[in-house]
Each structure stands twice: as C-alpha cells, then as structure tokens.
Amino acid sequence: MTEDPDWDIEAIRRGEIKNLAEADLTETNLADADLAEADLQRACLREADLRGANLSNATLTKADLQSAILTDADLRDADIQLANLPVVDLSNADLAHTDLSTASLVDAGLHDVNLSDSDLTSAKLIDTDLQGANLARVNLDDADLTGSNLQEANLRRAKVSMATTGVTVEFDT
Template identity: 40%
Template sequence: MEVNKFLQRYSAGERAFPQTNLREAELVKVNLSKVDLTAADLRQSRLGRTNLSGACLRKADLSESILWGTDLTKADLKRALLREADLSGAILTKANLKRANLTKAILKGANLSNAKLSEALMWEVDLRPTADYRTNLSHADLSHADLSYANFSMAILYQANLDGAKLCRANLSAGMGLNTDLTEASLQGADLSYANFSGAILSKANLLDADLTGTNFDDADLTEAIMPDGSVYK
C-alpha cells in the first residue's frame, strides 16, 4: 500500500490494516496510535519518533526497521519479528513482546519497564546505555527468554523477572539487578563484574565460569546455585 493512501485512510478514522505491505515506508514522527497492523510487512521501514502507543503489531515483520525514540507504550508485539531493528531510545513501557524475535536488535537507552518479554528470542541484543539514558528493564518479565550473548552493561534490572532465562555469555557488567528474580537462570560464562545483585534471587542459577569480580550479592539468595568453580552453594 502506498504510504500516502495509508495515512489518508488512518486520518479518516480507519484503524485496521492487517497484513498490509509497508516495506521500506517512511513514517517518521507520525501519529499512528492504536493502529492495527497485525502481520504487516514493515521490514526496513523508518518509524523514528512515531506514536505507535497501543498499536497492534502481532506477528508483524519489523526486521531491520528504524524505530529511534518511537512510542510503543502498551503496544502488542507478541511474536513480532524485530531482527536487527534499531529501537534506540524507544518507549516500550508495558509493551507485549512475548515470544518476539529481537535477535541482534539495538535497544540502547530504551524504556522497557513493565514490558512482557517472556520466551522472547534476544540473542546478541544490545541493551547498553546511550549518552543520556540507561536501558530500563525494571519490573520487566523476561522469564524463559533467550538472552545469550546479550549486552546488558549498566542496564537497570530492578525487580525484573529472569526466572529460567538463558544468559549464556551475556554481559551484565555494572548492571543494577536489585531484587531481580534469576531463579534457575543460565548465566554460564556471563560477565557480572561489578553488577549490583543485592537482594536478588539466584536459587539454582548456573554461574559456571561467570565473572563475579566485584559483584554485590548482599542479601541475595544463592541456594543451590552452581558457582563459577562448579561448586554448589549451600
């Protein structure tokens, strides 16, 4: 669909555009709140600073799209494809990203507080800070997500749920994981150096070969966790 025609129909009050082809579309700084783009093709589209709050993007393909500072508050992105998408500074507060594919996505400085990311595929995702903001994952549900090789350096993980998550070789250095739930999480070979996991739950977590240099585990629950040397914490 041509972008102008799509915008005209949206301006006229239409909201449902399932399976629409908007590949490589230029939709920067546009108001598309509550639009329904279920299973739409938005690959390589440019959606920087666009308002997509409350939008339905279930199973939409946003691979390699640019979403700098885009407002996706409460957006439904369940099972969406966001491979190599650039979401730097995006607002994803309370967004539904269950089972979404975010492989190699860039989420620098994004706000993912209270987001639902359970079972999401997040291999090599970039969650490092920007010059102005740290990536915020406070209260986010990352249970059973695959975050292998992800870069969480300096990310905020306050009370995040990482129960059963895979974090093999992930970088969580200098991260803030106060009261984070990492029950049975796989952190084998992860870099947790100088991270703050005060009060975190790491019961039965796998920390084999992890770097715990300067890591703060004050009041943390490490019951039956596998420590870097292979011993089991009692």
C-alpha cells in the same frame, strides 16, 4: 536499518504489523504496544518507549535497544540473542524463559526484573542493576557480572559456571 517514515505507528501498536525486521523505530513511542510474536530482528529501537509493551515470543535477535525504556514490559519467551541493550531500563519487566545469550546489557536497569529460567550464557551484564531480580534457574555460564548489583537477587539454582562477577556471591540452595 530500514528507514521508513511511512510506518503506521498506530497499526504497529495494535499488533497489526508483525514484520518489523530491520525497521528503524528510533525514539518511537510504543508504550503498551502489542508486539507479541513480532519479528524485530536487527531492528533499531534506540531510545524507544516500550513501557508496558507486550513483546512475548518476539524475535529481537541482533536488535539495537540502547537506552530504550521497557519498564513493566512482557518479554516472556522472547529471543533476544546478540542484542545490544546498554543503558536499557527493564525494571519490573517479565523476561521469564527468555534467550539473552551473548546479549550486551552493560549499565542496564534490571531492578526487580523476572529472568527466571532464562539463558544469559556469555551475556555482558557489566555494572547492571539486578537488585531484587528473580534469577532462579538462570544460566549465567560465562556471563560477565563485573560491578553488577545483585543485592536481594534470587539466585536459587542459577548456573554460574565460569561467570565473572568481581564480587563474592553466596547462593541459597
């Protein structure tokens, strides 16, 4: 990780700095930041406050977002492959058309999240709160949903081939 105490956090929040690959932004307040199309590959955003942030079309491949707060964030069309997102709070966030394949979302809060048309192939969603989530047309092939709460989740046309659920799931077609 790049540890740079001289980051201009306000410039980052305004969207003036887009290359944040490998940046260490641990515990940084980036609430309502404009990070659209930002390169955050391998960035450390542990416990960062990203409430209401615009991360649409951002690249977060292999980023560490453990315990980050992303409630009401816009992550549409973001690339979040192989990211580490345990205990992250994504409640009410918009992740439509997002690539979360092989991401780790263990014990994450995804209550009322929009994941429509997203790719969660081989994602780890163990003990994740997906209550009321929009999972329409989501690819959950080989995903691990063991212990996850799927109450009132919209799973219309979701692809769940070989997914591990540990629960009985009924799908509305």
